[in-house]
Each structure stands twice: as structure tokens, then as C-alpha cells.
Amino acid sequence: MTDLRTEPAQPASTPTATTPPEYMRAARYHRVGDPFQIDVVETPRPRPTDVLVQVKACGLVPNTSNSLNPPPMVQAPALPAIYGLDPAGVVVEVGSLVYGFEVGDRVYVNPLRYCGSCPHCRKGNVLACDYATLNGYFGTGPKSARMLRDYPHGGYAEYLAAPHYSLVKLPDRVSFETAARWGYLGTAYSGLRRAGVDMSTTVLINGVSGTLGLGATLFALALGAPMILGVGRDAERLERVKALAPDRIHVHATTDSRSIEDWVRKMTDGIGADVVIDALPAGTRVAVFSAAAAALARGGTHVNIGGILEDVTMSPPRIMTSNQTYMGSFWFTTAEGQEMADLAASGTVDLGVLEHEIYGLEDINTAMTTLAAGERDGGFSNFVISP
Structure with missing residues (x-):
């Protein structure tokens, strides 16, 4: 400290x-x-x-x-x-x-x-x-x-x-x-909860090493997500995130020649991510938002908790035929805040990082x-x- x-x-x-x-x-x-x-x-x-x-x-x-x-x-x-x-x-x-x-x-x-x-x-x-x-x-x-x-x-x-x-x-x-x-942690936690993240969910976190993204990672681990795919810019910070749970967290730098979608689909045997959490900071290019959204699986849920302020082009026919859900999650309830405290009290989530x-x-x-x-x-x- x-x-x-x-x-x-x-x-x-x-x-x-x-x-x-x-x-x-x-x-x-x-x-x-x-x-x-x-x-x-x-x-x-x-x-x-x-x-x-x-x-x-x-x-x-x-x-x-x-x-x-x-x-x-x-x-x-x-x-x-x-x-x-x-x-x-x-x-x-x-x-x-x-x-x-x-x-x-x-x-x-x-x-x-x-x-x-x-x-x-x-x-x-x-x-x-x-x-x-x-x-x-x-x-x-x-x-x-x-x-x-x-x-x-x-x-x-x-x-x-x-x-x-x-x-x-x-x-x-x-x-x-x-x-x-607690506010930024809670915003991430509420987004994960609304998306139904549990022990069977593959989660892609766009902006994984940022303030929102790191919180989403910590609570995705606590909720039991077996595979967390993290995207970010800084290779050194990405490795720090991966070190939190090397067997469950996999990371990808935006500077990599492979697209986010190609990487995610390779990691998931072509299925894609069950849940995409967008935690990008303000000022990030819209293309980075869209690149991660493209990796969402059929029937998957995309949750925006980030700072993208520009309009994003979506494909209603693809969303409909793939049975996907797109939602925003802005904050969290006091009840969710108490759940987080209880998870910390039991040692289920480690906030010591x-x-x-x-x-x-x-x-x-x-x-x-x-x-x-x-x-x-x-x-x-x-x-x-x-x-």
C-alpha cells in the first residue's frame, strides 16, 4: 500500500x-x-x-x-x-x-x-x-x-x-x-450477474486490465467462470491479469495480428464467448468494441459497462437469428453490494491485488x-x- x-x-x-x-x-x-x-x-x-x-x-x-x-x-x-x-x-x-x-x-x-x-x-x-x-x-x-x-x-x-x-x-x-x-467493482459484478455468469460460462472481458475490467475478472473468478478471455493493450498488464488464475484466464493484446474474434473462436472450438463484458475506457475506438462483440456466441449476452460514447453499428438480423442479447448495466444495487461484501468475507473473491x-x-x-x-x-x- x-x-x-x-x-x-x-x-x-x-x-x-x-x-x-x-x-x-x-x-x-x-x-x-x-x-x-x-x-x-x-x-x-x-x-x-x-x-x-x-x-x-x-x-x-x-x-x-x-x-x-x-x-x-x-x-x-x-x-x-x-x-x-x-x-x-x-x-x-x-x-x-x-x-x-x-x-x-x-x-x-x-x-x-x-x-x-x-x-x-x-x-x-x-x-x-x-x-x-x-x-x-x-x-x-x-x-x-x-x-x-x-x-x-x-x-x-x-x-x-x-x-x-x-x-x-x-x-x-x-x-x-x-x-x-466498490462502485467500479459493483458495476462489473452487476453486469456479470445480469448476464447469468456461473460455472459453465465462458466470459470475454474487453478492456480486462482497466479499472472496470479487473473488477469483472475478479468477480468472474468468484462466480466460477471456468474460462475468462481478456483483451487489452498493455502486454505486461495482461500477463499480470493472467497470473491471477493462469489455468482459467487467457489474454490477447490488441496489437496481435489475429483479430479478437479469430482468437476467441479458436479458444472456444469455434463457439465464441457466452458472455462479452465491454469495459473499455472513454476515448477507445469504436472498432475495438465491435471487434469483441463479433466474438459473441449464438445465444450469448453482451453487456456494456464501458465508456464508448459513439454510436455502434449493429446487425438486427444477426442478433435475431443468433438469439443474442445486448444490454447496458450502469450501476449496482445495495443488495448486490452486500453480496460482494459477503463474497469477500468468505474469501471467495480476493481483492488483495x-x-x-x-x-x-x-x-x-x-x-x-x-x-x-x-x-x-x-x-x-x-x-x-x-x-
């Missing part, structure tokens, strides 16, 4: 289980293009169905810089804003209508917010809620502006208030720094610059802000 923190300034008062400080430090984003500022703001108060969490770690994801100036299809929070997508910490105050959580519980806070009352929410499809919002990031629903106002505090602060439905209880063997990666690079709250701009410069070891690097 690499710890790049400088000693943070101490809060004005030391919190206890019943008396959190009146004020806290927070990294706030005031204007597009400007750096974060460290401000002293009021500590949020939990409502009856909320808890107050003292943040111990919050992920700094590769897409953070893009989220600060989001595309038109999402709703940005009002500035100045406290960002921070993946907070983990300790419950220090519990609302009067919260059941099952107590002061002192170690938790990950799923940033997904939703109304709980609409037809989509009542069916469990909370990501389709009109109020759907990723707290500390942006809103995805047409009514998410209200949710952004109701829950304005992300994880780049010393405390945040969160609804009890968002909490994942963390086992002792999952550190706060590892939990700060993550290399934590920890920055104090006051060093967030340095962390942003380092991340934007590409100074990381692909998906193995885990950038964390520790307030």
Missing part, C-alpha cells in the same frame, strides 16, 4: 457517538475548470431515515475529471458541490427510524439514490427511477435535480448523511480503502493531476481520498 498523505489538519472538535462536530472540512468544486477548494462547512444532520457517516476513504475514479463537466444526458450538481462517489467509513449517528444499523458499524455508502415509490422502484428496478442519482457524481433521471439538492454531500468531506437503504456492512477483512473501489494510493483531502488536486496524467498501473491502482 502506498500512502501519499500529508498529515491533515485536525477538526475543530473531536466527534463522539452522540456529538459530531458542528463544522467539517470538505473539498468543494466551485467553478468548471478550477481546482477543488478546501472549505469549512456545516456538518450535515441525518434525517429520521438517514445515518451520519464519518468518511474514512472515498474513491477517486478515472472518470472523475469527466464527471466535473458531464455530458448533456446527465444532471450535474449545483456548484459549489461536494463530489466523491464511493465513500466508506463509520456510522456515528443513526436516525430515529433507522433499523439494523448502529453507531460504530463499518459501512460502504452506495451513492445510488432513488425515490422508492415509483413503479420502477417498487419492481426493484431502481436505476430506472426518474429521481435516480449517483450522489457525489451526477443525476441520471429527469427528476434527479431534487435528489441532488436533498443529498448534496459526496465523499470528499469528513462526514456525509445517507439514507439507510444505501448502506453495505463491511466485513473486517475489507479495508476502507478497498471499499472505496489492489494497490492503494492514498491522498489526504487537502491533496485532492494533486491526486486529480496524477490520475489525469495516466500515472497509474491500470486497474491495479486504486486512488483514494482519505479525509
Whole structure:
């Protein structure tokens, strides 16, 4: 673990289980293009169905810089804003209508917010809620502006208030720094689950050594996939991925003269991959997306969790006659987040490969610059802000 923190300034008062400080430090984003500022703001108060969490770690994801100036299809929070997508910490105050959580519980806070009352929410499809919002990031629903106002505090602060439905209880063997990666891990895990990955599934992961791709690999192993085919650019990182399970993971560099489809079909006796997980980062050529999609087996499922923003040409007749399914998977539910924690608690998934690079709250701009410069070891690097 690499710890790049400088000693943070101490809060004005030391919190206890019943008396959190009146004020806290927070990294706030005031204007597009400007750096974060460290401000002293009021500590949020939990409502009856909320808890107050003292943040111990919050992920700094590769897409953070893009989220600060989001595309038109999402709703940005009002500035100045406290960002921070993946907070983990300790419950220090519990609302009067919260059941099952107590002061002192170690938790990950799923940033997904939703109304709980609409037809989509009542069916469990909370990501389709009109109020759907990723707290500390942006809103995805047409009514998410209200949710952004109701829950304005992300994880780049010393405390945040969160609804009890968002909490994942963390086992002792999952550190706060590892939990700060739960969002990208969960996105991959949910995609695998939706595709039905199990002990009989051949999985092709496009972008296998990136932040999303590595998570998909770890949980595909945990779900029992006997063959994982990974595609990426960096030959050295590909070999690191393969070393996680040499008998089950096979890798292919995009610089290889063979096409992805030819390689996959050779590895699967001409059948193709049962499931294709596209985990490509933003800015990747559409041709790389299409090349992996072409390796999907008849009856297979393609799940897009990556950052391709351009339109892709598809063949409806081929999809129909091959009985294939194409879907997107954007985030994950708190229930899935708890399943991940349980898999980690039992040792079924090994998250020890993550290399934590920890920055104090006051060093967030340095962390942003380092991340934007590409100074990381692909998906193995885990950038964390520790307030």
C-alpha cells in the first residue's frame, strides 16, 4: 500500500457517538475548470431515515475529471458541490427510524439514490427511477435535480448523511480503502450477474486490465467462470491479469495480428464467448468494441459497462437469428453490494491485488493531476481520498 498523505489538519472538535462536530472540512468544486477548494462547512444532520457517516476513504475514479463537466444526458450538481462517489467509513449517528444499523458499524455508502415509490422502484428496478442519482457524481433521471439538492454531500468531506437503504456492512477483512473501489467493482459484478455468469460460462472481458475490467475478472473468478478471455493493450498488464488464475484466464493484446474474434473462436472450438463484458475506457475506438462483440456466441449476452460514447453499428438480423442479447448495466444495487461484501468475507473473491494510493483531502488536486496524467498501473491502482 502506498500512502501519499500529508498529515491533515485536525477538526475543530473531536466527534463522539452522540456529538459530531458542528463544522467539517470538505473539498468543494466551485467553478468548471478550477481546482477543488478546501472549505469549512456545516456538518450535515441525518434525517429520521438517514445515518451520519464519518468518511474514512472515498474513491477517486478515472472518470472523475469527466464527471466535473458531464455530458448533456446527465444532471450535474449545483456548484459549489461536494463530489466523491464511493465513500466508506463509520456510522456515528443513526436516525430515529433507522433499523439494523448502529453507531460504530463499518459501512460502504452506495451513492445510488432513488425515490422508492415509483413503479420502477417498487419492481426493484431502481436505476430506472426518474429521481435516480449517483450522489457525489451526477443525476441520471429527469427528476434527479431534487435528489441532488436533498443529498448534496459526496465523499470528499469528513462526514456525509445517507439514507439507510444505501448502506453495505463491511466485513473486517475489507479495508476502507478497498471499499472505496466498490462502485467500479459493483458495476462489473452487476453486469456479470445480469448476464447469468456461473460455472459453465465462458466470459470475454474487453478492456480486462482497466479499472472496470479487473473488477469483472475478479468477480468472474468468484462466480466460477471456468474460462475468462481478456483483451487489452498493455502486454505486461495482461500477463499480470493472467497470473491471477493462469489455468482459467487467457489474454490477447490488441496489437496481435489475429483479430479478437479469430482468437476467441479458436479458444472456444469455434463457439465464441457466452458472455462479452465491454469495459473499455472513454476515448477507445469504436472498432475495438465491435471487434469483441463479433466474438459473441449464438445465444450469448453482451453487456456494456464501458465508456464508448459513439454510436455502434449493429446487425438486427444477426442478433435475431443468433438469439443474442445486448444490454447496458450502469450501476449496482445495495443488495448486490452486500453480496460482494459477503463474497469477500468468505474469501471467495480476493481483492488483495489492489494497490492503494492514498491522498489526504487537502491533496485532492494533486491526486486529480496524477490520475489525469495516466500515472497509474491500470486497474491495479486504486486512488483514494482519505479525509
